Structure formats: C-alpha cells, structure tokens
Amino acid sequence: MNQDTYVVIEHIRGxxxxxxxxxxAAGRELVKGLGGNVVAILLGHKAQxxxxxxxxxxxxxxxxxALAEFTSDAYQNALAGLISTNPPRAVLFGSTTIGTDIASxxxxxxxxxxxxxxxxxxxxxxxLSQICGGKIMAEGTLPGTxxxxxxxxxxxxxxxxxSKQAPDVSQVDVPALEALRVTLxxxxxxxxxxxxISKESILVSVGRxxxxxxxxxxxxxxxKALGGTVCGSRxxxxxxxxxxxRLVGKSGKHVKPKVYxxxxxxxxxxxxxxxxxxxxxxxxxxxxRAPIFDIAKFGAEIDLFDLIDPLIERVRExxxx
Amino acid sequence: xxxxITNARTFLxxxxxxxxQGERLRLCLQCGNCSGICPFGYLMxxxxxxxxxxxxxxxxxxxxxxxxxxxxxxxxxxxxxxxSQIPLTAGLMAHIKEELLLAGNVPSELQSALEFSQRYGNxxxxxxxxxxxxxxxxxxxxxxxxxxxxxxxVLWFVGxxxxxxxxxxxxxxxxxxxxxxxxxxxxILGPEESSDGDSQRLAGEQGLFEMLAEKNGKAFxxxxxxxxxxxxxxxxxxxxxxxxxxGISYPIQHYTEYLVERLDQLKPLLTxxxxxxxxxxxxxxxxxxxxxxxxxxxxxxxxxxxxxxEMSHNHTNSLCCGGGGGGMWLDGFQWEKAHVRLSELxxxxxxxxxxxxxxxxxxxxTPRFEDATKTVESATQLKxxxxxxxxxxxxxx
Amino acid sequence: MNIVVLVKLVxxxxxxxxxxxxxxxxxxxxxxxxxxxxxxHSIEQGLLLKERGGGQLTVVAPAVExxxxxxxxxxxxxxxxxxxxxxxxxxxxxxxxxxxxxMEIIKxxxxxxxxxxxxxxxxxxxxxxxxxxxxxxxxYIGYIAGVTLxxxxxxxxxxxxxxLIAEMEVALPAVLGIQAAEQPPRYVAVSKVRQAMKIxxxxxxxxxxxxxxGGPTVDRMFQPxxxxxxxxxxxxxNEVAKKLVDIFKELGVL
Numbered sequence: 001m002n003q004d005t006y007v008v009i010e011h012i013r014g015x016x017x018x019x020x021x022x023x024x025a026a027g028r029e030l031v032k033g034l035g036g037n038v039v040a041i042l043l044g045h046k047a048q049x050x051x052x053x054x055x056x057x058x059x060x061x062x063x064x065x066a067l068a069e070f071t072s073d074a075y076q077n078a079l080a081g082l083i084s085t086n087p088p089r090a091v092l093f094g095s096t097t098i099g100t101d102i103a104s105x106x107x108x109x110x111x112x113x114x115x116x117x118x119x120x121x122x123x124x125x126x127x128l129s130q131i132c133g134g135k136i137m138a139e140g141t142l143p144g145t146x147x148x149x150x151x152x153x154x155x156x157x158x159x160x161x162x163s164k165q166a167p168d169v170s171q172v173d174v175p176a177l178e179a180l181r182v183t184l185x186x187x188x189x190x191x192x193x194x195x196x197i198s199k200e201s202i203l204v205s206v207g208r209x210x211x212x213x214x215x216x217x218x219x220x221x222x223x224k225a226l227g228g229t230v231c232g233s234r235x236x237x238x239x240x241x242x243x244x245x246r247l248v249g250k251s252g253k254h255v256k257p258k259v260y261x262x263x264x265x266x267x268x269x270x271x272x273x274x275x276x277x278x279x280x281x282x283x284x285x286x287x288x289r290a291p292i293f294d295i296a297k298f299g300a301e302i303d304l305f306d307l308i309d310p311l312i313e314r315v316r317e318x319x320x321x
Numbered sequence: 322x323x324x325x326i327t328n329a330r331t332f333l334x335x336x337x338x339x340x341x342q343g344e345r346l347r348l349c350l351q352c353g354n355c356s357g358i359c360p361f362g363y364l365m366x367x368x369x370x371x372x373x374x375x376x377x378x379x380x381x382x383x384x385x386x387x388x389x390x391x392x393x394x395x396x397x398x399x400x401x402x403x404x405s406q407i408p409l410t411a412g413l414m415a416h417i418k419e420e421l422l423l424a425g426n427v428p429s430e431l432q433s434a435l436e437f438s439q440r441y442g443n444x445x446x447x448x449x450x451x452x453x454x455x456x457x458x459x460x461x462x463x464x465x466x467x468x469x470x471x472x473x474x475v476l477w478f479v480g481x482x483x484x485x486x487x488x489x490x491x492x493x494x495x496x497x498x499x500x501x502x503x504x505x506x507x508x509i510l511g512p513e514e515s516s517d518g519d520s521q522r523l524a525g526e527q528g529l530f531e532m533l534a535e536k537n538g539k540a541f542x543x544x545x546x547x548x549x550x551x552x553x554x555x556x557x558x559x560x561x562x563x564x565x566x567x568g569i570s571y572p573i574q575h576y577t578e579y580l581v582e583r584l585d586q587l588k589p590l591l592t593x594x595x596x597x598x599x600x601x602x603x604x605x606x607x608x609x610x611x612x613x614x615x616x617x618x619x620x621x622x623x624x625x626x627x628x629x630x631e632m633s634h635n636h637t638n639s640l641c642c643g644g645g646g647g648g649m650w651l652d653g654f655q656w657e658k659a660h661v662r663l664s665e666l667x668x669x670x671x672x673x674x675x676x677x678x679x680x681x682x683x684x685x686x687t688p689r690f691e692d693a694t695k696t697v698e699s700a701t702q703l704k705x706x707x708x709x710x711x712x713x714x715x716x717x718x
Numbered sequence: 719m720n721i722v723v724l725v726k727l728v729x730x731x732x733x734x735x736x737x738x739x740x741x742x743x744x745x746x747x748x749x750x751x752x753x754x755x756x757x758x759h760s761i762e763q764g765l766l767l768k769e770r771g772g773g774q775l776t777v778v779a780p781a782v783e784x785x786x787x788x789x790x791x792x793x794x795x796x797x798x799x800x801x802x803x804x805x806x807x808x809x810x811x812x813x814x815x816x817x818x819x820x821m822e823i824i825k826x827x828x829x830x831x832x833x834x835x836x837x838x839x840x841x842x843x844x845x846x847x848x849x850x851x852x853x854x855x856x857x858y859i860g861y862i863a864g865v866t867l868x869x870x871x872x873x874x875x876x877x878x879x880x881x882l883i884a885e886m887e888v889a890l891p892a893v894l895g896i897q898a899a900e901q902p903p904r905y906v907a908v909s910k911v912r913q914a915m916k917i918x919x920x921x922x923x924x925x926x927x928x929x930x931x932g933g934p935t936v937d938r939m940f941q942p943x944x945x946x947x948x949x950x951x952x953x954x955x956n957e958v959a960k961k962l963v964d965i966f967k968e969l970g971v972l
Contacts, residue, residue, distance in 0.1 A: 012878060012882070017879075069884075070884075071886065072857065072858055072859055072860075073857055096879075097860065097861040097876060097877060097878055097879075100836070100837065100844070100845055100848065100860055100861075100895075101848060101858060101859060101860045101861075101895075102848075103844055103848075104813075104844035104845055104847075104848035104849045104852065105848045105849075105851060105852040105858060106852075107814070107843075107844060107849065107852075107932055108814075108817070108849055108852035108853055108932070109852050111932075112932075113843075113931075113932050113933065113934060114814075114843050114844045114932060114933070114934075115842065115843060115933075115934035116841055116842060116843060116844045116845070117841065117842065126937070127934065129842060130942075131839060131840055131841065131842055132729060132731060132735060132744075132839050132840055133731050133839050134942070135731065135735055135941060135942075136735060136737075136744065136939060136940075136941060137939070137940050137941070137942055138842055138934075138936045138938070138939045139936070139937055139938045139939075139940075140934050140935050140936045140937040140938070141935065141937065142934075143933075143934045143935060147934075148844075150844065153970075157970055158970070181857035181888060181889040181892070182857050182859060182886055182887070182888045182889075183886060183887050183888075184884055184885070184886050185873070185885040185886060185887055186884075186885050187878075187882060187883065187884055187885070188875070188882070188883040188884075188885060189881075189882065190881025190882060190883075195881075196881060199879075199881060202971055208695060226966065226971060226972070227971075228971075234652075235695070235696055238656060238696070244657075247653075250430065250433075250652075250653075251430050251652055251653025251654075251656075252653070258969060258970070258971060259966070259969055259971050268688075268692075269445070269486065269487065270652075273446075279969070280965075280969055281948075282962070282965065283948060291487065292948075293947060293948045293950075294946070294947055294948075295948075296948040297948060297949065298948055298949050298950075298951060298962075298965060299948030299949070299950050299951065300950065300951040300952075300958045300962075301950065302955065302958055306955045307955050307958060307959060310955050310956055310959040311958075311959040311962060311963075313959075314959045314960060314962075314963045315963060315966070315972065318963050318966075318967070318972050319972060419907075422905065422907050423907050423909075423910065425904045425905055425906070427905050429902060432905040435905065436905070439908060440752070441732065446732060447732070448732050448733050448734070450733065450734075450748075525907075526907060526908060527909065528907055528908030528909030528910075528911075528912060529907075529908040531908075532908055
C-alpha cells in the first residue's frame with residue numbers, strides 16, 4: 001500500500017489528451033491534503049516519449065503491443081495487476097470514452113469504491129462532483145483506503161498539469177495480455193465535409209443581427225481565431241447564409257459547447273432550447289431587453305460590428321503570445 | 322413501415338365511420354377546389370383531391386410513402402371550399418396523419434411536441450407545475466381554483482402558449498387586466514390544466530387528444546363555474562366541438578365573444594385614443610372553423626381613433642398563419658419544402674394595405690407574425706397585437 | 719439472438735431539483751422520474767438489431783414510479799418481454815447496488831448482448847453498464863454509436879472526441895454502453911401504448927437486499943449559485959474586447 005495518487009494517462013494516436021493534464025493538476029491538489037506523490041500511469045507501446053511533459057513526481061510505464069491504442073480489456077487487465085500489487089490512495093481516470101470504460105470494471109473487480117463526475121478536490125482531500133446536468137454538486141470524503149475517481153474537466157487548467165522538466169520514468173512489468181475479448185480494428189476519421197456542431201466546444205453563433213451574408217465572414221474569422229466553429233439561429237439558416245447543419249435550436253441541433261458566443265441573437269425560446277447545455281453563454285446584443293441576457297453568463301450591450309474587429313485582433317494577439 | 326390498415330378500402334371505411342358527415346367522402350367530384358385553395362397544396366404530392374382519387378383507386382401505399390401531408394396546417398380552407406361539404410380537415414387529413422404516426426413516420430420536431438404533450442401536458446416541454454407562474458406578481462391575485470374554496474362565475478381556460486410563451490404571456494396578462502376592470506369573477510386551473518389537445522388531434526394523435534381531454538375533464542368536474550372562456554381558438558374548438566363526444570360538455574366562449582356581450586360595460590372604459598390603421602387577421606379556428614367573424618371586429622371598432630382595414634384575404638378566405646395541425650412544430654420541415662412561411666405571406670398583405678397594427682386573437686399568431694415582421698423587408702414598422710392588448714392600451718391600465 | 723436492455727429512470731431535469739432536509743441527498747418528494755435518455759437510445763438500438771437480425775428483446779428495469787409506462791412504451795415499440803425488478807428503490811440507489819440487483823435476473827435470461835446507456839446524469843459511482851459487465855464477467859465497451867452482430871462477435875463504432883470513431887470488435891456475450899442509437903428513438907402513438915397496456919404483461923422479479931458497497935458517501939449535496947441575469951461587461955469596444963479575452967482565458971479557451 002502507498003499514499004500516492006495515480007493518474008491514468010489518456011492518449012489517442014500519439015497525442016496525450018487534455019484530461020490527462022487536468023488530472024495531473026487535480027492530483028497535485030489532492031496530494032496536498034492526502035500526502036504522497038502524484039504518479040502518472042502510462043500504458044502504451046513504445047509510448048515513453050509521451051511522458052516528457054507530464055507534471056508528475058514519477059511515471060510508471062507499462063509497455064505491451066496490446067496497449068498501443070486503448071481497448072477496455074487490455075487496459076483493465078494491465079491496471080488491475082498494477083493497482084492490486086501496491087494499492088495507492090487514489091486512482092484518477094478521465095470521465096471519458098477511455099476512463100469510463102475501465103474505472104467501473106476495476107471497482108467491481110478489485111472491490112474498490114468509485115466516485116465519478118469529480119470536478120475538483122478540496123484542500124483537505126474531499127471530492128467535489130458535479131451531476132444532474134450541472135445543477136447539483138456533491139461533496140464527500142474519498143471512500144475506502146484506495147479510491148477510484150473519474151474526473152470531468154473544468155476544475156483545473158491543463159497547463160497546470162504540464163511540466164517543462166521530464167519526470168522520472170520507471171518501466172513496470174505488464175501481466176500477460178492474452179485472450180483479449182476486445183480488439184481495435186481501425187480508426188475512422190470524421191468526414192472532411194461539414195462539422196457536427198453538437199460536438200464542438202467553441203461556438204460563435206450569429207442571429208438576425210448579423211444582417212447580411214458578407215458579415216458572416218467576420219464571424220468565421222473570429223471563430224477561426226478562437227479555434228471554434230460558426231453556427232446560427234433560424235433566420236440566418238433560412239436565408240441560406242449557413243448550412244442547415246449549423247442550425248441551433250428547436251428545429252436544429254442541441255449544442256453543449258464550453259463557450260457559446262451569441263452575436264446579435266435575441267434569445268427566442270425556440271433558439272434557447274438548443275443552447276441550455278452550454279457551459280458558458282456570452283451574449284452580444286444591442287437590445288438590453290433581449291431575453292438572451294437572462295440565460296447568458298456574460299453579456300455586453302454593444303454593437304457587434306464595432307466589437308468584432310478589435311476582438312479578433314486581441315484574440316490573435318493572445319494566441320500569438 | 323407497417324400500418325394497421327391493410328388497404329385503402331379499410332382506411333376509407335374507418336374515416337367514414339369515425340368522422341361526422343364522413344360518408345360525404347363518397348360525393349367527391351374531383352373538382353380540385355380543395356387542392357387549389359390549400360395554401361401549401363402546390364407542394365403536396367397528394368393534395369386532398371388527389372388523395373381521394375388515389376384512395377378510391379386503392380393506391381394506399383403511395384400515400385403512406387409520401388410525407389407531404391405534414392405540410393397541411395389544418396386551416397379548414399379546403400373544408401370550407403368543398404362543394405360536397407366533405408369534412409376534409411378533420412376527416413381525411415387528420416386520419417392520414419394518424420396512419421403515418423402509427424407507422425412511425427413523423428418529423429422529429431413534431432415528435433418532440435407530441436412527447437412533451439404526453440409527459441408534461443404541454444407541447445413546449447415546460448414543467449406542468451409552472452403552468453401558472455405567469456400570475457406571479459399580478460395584483461389583484463388571479464384565483465387558482467385549486468386554492469379557492471367555492472364557485473366562480475367563469476373558468477378561464479388559459480392554454481399552452483398563453484401560459485408559457487414569454488411573448489404570449491403579455492396577452493394573457495392583458496386579458497387579466499380587462500377581466501378585472503370589468504369585475505369578472507374568474508378562476509384558472511393553473512397546474513391542473515393540460516393542453517386542450519386540439520392541434521395534437523389534428524396532427525394525427527387521437528389517442529393523445531383523448532388522454533389530454535380526459536385529464537381536463539377530470540379537472541373541470543372538480544369545480545363549480547357557470548361557463549368557460551378561453552384565450553385560445555384551438556381550445557375553444559376542442560372544448561366546444563370535440564370534448565362533448567367524450568362526455569365532457571360545458572358552455573364555452575372565446576374571450577372575444579364574452580367581451581362583446583359586455584360591450585356596454587367595456588366601451589366607457591376605453592378612454593385612450595389609439596390612432597392607427599388596424600387590420601384584423603381571422604384565425605382559422607375562430608373564423609372558418611366556428612363562424613366567429615364579427616365579435617373580434619366589434620371589439621376593435623369600439624376603440625376610439627382606430628380605422629379598420631381589411632386585407633385582401635379576410636373572413637372565410639383568411640390566410641392561415643401556419644400554426645395549426647401541428648404546423649407550430651413543423652417549422653423546420655415546412656421551411657425545407659416551401660422556403661416560404663404562411664405567416665410571411667400574411668404579413669405582406671398587412672403591409673400592402675398600409676396597416677399600422679396587425680390584430681390577432683389566437684396565441685399561435687403573435688409570435689409567428691412578429692417573427693415574420695422581422696424577415697419581411699417592408700414590415701419592420703408593423704406591430705402585432707392581440708385584441709386584449711389593444712383593449713388594455715385603450716383603457717390606459 | 720437474445721438482447722437485453724437494462725433501463726434506469728433518473729430525475730427529470732425539467733422539474734426543479736431540491737435538496738432534502740439532511741442536506742446529503744435529492745428531495746425525492748417533488749421529483750419526477752424520466753427514462754435515462756441513453757437507455758432510451760439503447761431500447762432503440764435493441765429494436766433495430768432485432769428488426770435486422772431477428773431475435774428477442776427483453777427490457778429490464780427497477781420498479782420505481784412511472785416504470786410501467788416506460789415498459790409498456792417499449793412493448794408498443796416492439797420489445798418482447800418486460801421485467802420489473804422489485805426491491806427497495808425508494809430514495810437514491812447507487813449503480814453498484816443496481817448492477818448487483820440486476821445481475822442474477824439478467825443471467826437467467828442468458829443474453830447474447832446487453833445494452834444500456836453509457837451514462838446517466840445522476841451517476842455518482844460510475845456508470846451502470848461497466849459495473850454490470852464486470853459483475854457478469856463480460857467485456858464492456860462504452861460510447862457506442864453503431865452496432866452490428868456477426869455470429870459470436872459484435873462490431874461496434876466507439877465515439878472519441880472531435881468526431882473520431884474507433885471501430886472495435888468484442889466477443890459475445892458482452893455489455894455495450896450506448897451513446898446514440900443508429901436513429902433517434904422512434905415515436906409511438908399513445909393509442910399503441912394504451913393497446914400494449916392491455917395485451918402485454920410485465921413480469922416481476924425480486925432481488926435480495928440491495929448492496930450499495932462501492933459507492934461514495936456524500937457529506938453535502940448542494941446547488942451551485944444560479945445567476946439570474948448575465949454579468950454585463952461595460953466599457954468601450956476595446957475594454958469589452960479585452961475583458962472578453964480575459965474570460966476566454968479563464969475558461970481555458972485561450
């Protein structure tokens with residue numbers, strides 16, 4: 001047994017996912033209250049280079065061809081051995097397509113308690129989870145002597161989990177991974193065609209206020225600068241200025257981005273219905289009584305045409321810096 | 322896609338059996354009046370007359386395979402125009418939609434509205450417990466029948482959109498003020514009220530309609546009142562013409578009928594002049610479906626300073642706003658096919674006669690026409706107001 | 719092909735959520751329960767598989783308020799067997815308990831494939847699917863948006879961020895956590911559900927006492943502060959632009 005916090009690193013096709021860094025930052029917070037070290041658990045095949053910027057006290061690396069890319073059976077078997085041999089105080093998994101495939105299974109298999117949807121930890125080592133569509137928070141002591149935790153983003157910035165100094169990496173033996181019941185056949189890239197805005201994390205949305213088709217280009221520029229995508233409300237799509245796939249609202253898509261920047265959108269119920277799952281809505285509208293301001297977190301009563309160029313410039317500046 | 326009906330004969334028999342005057346279907350002359358007057362007839366693969374021709378020729382599957390029946394907004398234009406007086410809207414179109422529904426062929430937007438109606442008692446998906454939240458803060462307080470012991474004179478059946486939609490709530494509050502100024506003793510069901518179910522019925526969900534009607538019937542039976550009034554012509558149509566078939570029978574008036582009866586009392590209160598050219602849009606369910614044309618006009622005329630002007634389509638050939646028969650929840654689907662909205666066509670007519678205000682008397686219309694004024698270039702100055710709102714302006718309250 | 723769908727009902731977020739007097743749980747008095755959206759997709763996927771390849775579809779669910787309606791609706795859509803699990807499901811029952819309670823009942827059905835929603839919004843101890851899978855010692859893949867059956871195997875499309883899909887193969891019997899069915903859950907007319915109520919039977923099976931070991935304890939449950947109106951950013955265009963960039967940075971967008 002040890003008092004460490006393990007963080008199961010997620011990587012897809014040679015790229016470490018942001019959630020891994022977020023968990024490392026969370027782990028750093030957790031060990032303040034619990035003591036012990038932050039230990040990154042890296043599973044892969046010839047994947048050692050991925051450890052280079054992990055902000056961990058040390059990295060335990062498990063190498064096996066069957067771990068090259070994630071599959072639930074292989075990862076679960078590899079981790080089961082590692083965790084049961086020398087159980088840590090906590091194991092953090094991403095609340096993702098990777099982490100959730102294995103955390104629950106390990107909970108039953110190893111008889112270890114699991115708390116999910118965790119957003120952050122308090123300084124005295126309590127978990128803080130967010131459930132019910134963000135409407136409810138649950139807080140409590142980490143259960144058991146070894147707790148499994150799945151984490152959602154939002155509590156810590158990924159940068160805090162990145163390190164300029166490469167951590168120590170120790171390679172650990174992997175149990176035989178045979179008779180695996182799950183295999184990866186291939187990856188399928190998303191179509192080069194149109195975006196699925198319901199999966200996008202940054203959306204710049206335009207409404208009637210954008211006034212003409214040419215002005216949509218301004219929105220596209222801003223979206224590009226932010227690394228996001230343009231979408232719109234009904235009138236814009238009806239005019240043919242944006243494809244139907246970009247429609248947000250009752251007759252279109254329900255989106256759940258991190259940021260929804262609404263430009264010149266009044267906030268009619270039919271549109272609002274499509275954006276209530278957004279993390280943060282920012283509304284720009286000249287009309288102080290526009291209903292969008294009742295559901296947005298931030299707003300500005302300003303002409304979007306005056307705002308957009310200075311905003312694009314500043315965004316580019318901050319990215320360039 | 323499967324259907325319980327195996328052929329056109331059985332379908333025709335079913336329609337004839339279940340629709341009053343249904344046997345008139347056999348009298349179709351194939352004159353094409355219905356298809357011609359239908360606002361979206363030109364877009365339907367099977368407009369009403371063609372549908373009947375195909376049914377007679379036993380070509381039922383073709384009809385089920387086409388989805389253009391969802392363009393029908395149940396506006397009653399075809400029924401009104403038919404020389405054989407065939408109940409086309411409630412008989413033919415509603416039953417075809419029902420067959421499509423039973424086969425699971427329904428546009429997703431409409432699906433949500435129907436599922437919400439079933440679960441929450443309203444097509445908007447709002448919590449039933451919040452149905453009368455619009456009364457919060459109003460003074461004097463609006464009576465909730467569930468809290469009031471004892472009878473009231475009038476039960477005001479508020480309706481879905483008047484209860485929940487922010488724009489239409491303004492109309493609801495306006496009518497509250499008018500009723501209070503007249504000293505009317507009224508109460509509302511509040512959270513005990515469910516959707517009237519009429520649009521859902523005409524969209525093909527007879528089962529859902531019955532479920533909602535039963536719920537409302539149970540709520541009505543708990544309380545004592547002399548009559549029901551309603552803001553919503555669709556609710557008016559349902560409670561007047563359809564609920565009695567289910568054994569739920571109460572005297573009902575649309576609020577315009579009720580107020581016109583009290584014009585002597587109301588007129589002296591209309592002290593503020595409203596200098597405006599007002600054109601009145603006849604809602605399908607007050608006008609064509611129930612023959613109420615004069616009462617709303619009488620109310621508008623009683624406002625000092627107004628000049629009433631008529632649009633080119635008026636009274637029995639009024640142009641539907643596009644909201645009926647499920648149309649309220651088929652905007653995306655209908656837009657894809659038509660690239661024009663009936664509400665926009667109507668707003669153009671109001672603009673063509675230089676109207677200042679487009680007056681309405683149905684809760685679907687206010688949001689639909691207001692949206693249209695924003696997309697029709699020349700219409701930005703046109704105001705859309707429910708008659709209740711105009712009365713309140715004239716009362717200066 | 720014997721397909722089982724395990725369904726759970728969750729608090730309907732359309733209604734107000736309140737915390738109970740103990741401060742550690744949701745107040746169940748005013749809660750309305752609705753089918754977990756992802757379980758609805760699981761039923762749809764099950765129906766599609768049955769329609770394509772034949773077989774039997776059984777829907778299993780814990781007996782909570784409103785469950786009969788959910789089961790009859792599934793029957794109206796085409797489910798063959800409906801099973802209600804009797805037990806003490808009042809109050810908050812965690813997924814570890816549900817998984818253990820369903821396990822024996824589902825084992826008896828000898829399923830080739832078990833489908834359940836990839837997650838539910840009230841999960842606090844992990845998702846139900848993978849817990850059940852491990853209880854039954856079956857393999858599990860989650861975030862599934864496409865399933866084909868091929869003899870003793872299933873080929874699935876697993877969703878990754880950014881629209882990437884991983885095609886995976888899993889040996890049957892297996893549990894799949896459904897993210898989205900291949901088409902949205904179909905509509906079923908009220909008259910059909912009413913008909914199902916008359917002709918379908920819901921079997922009741924009991925479960926031994928619930929064992930919720932493995933979940934966390936909650937010291938405090940609360941609602942985050944709800945702002946009613948947007949925090950307005952003031953100033954001229956440059957000041958507003960600057961403040962917006964600061965906000966973007968804080969949110970991790972920049």
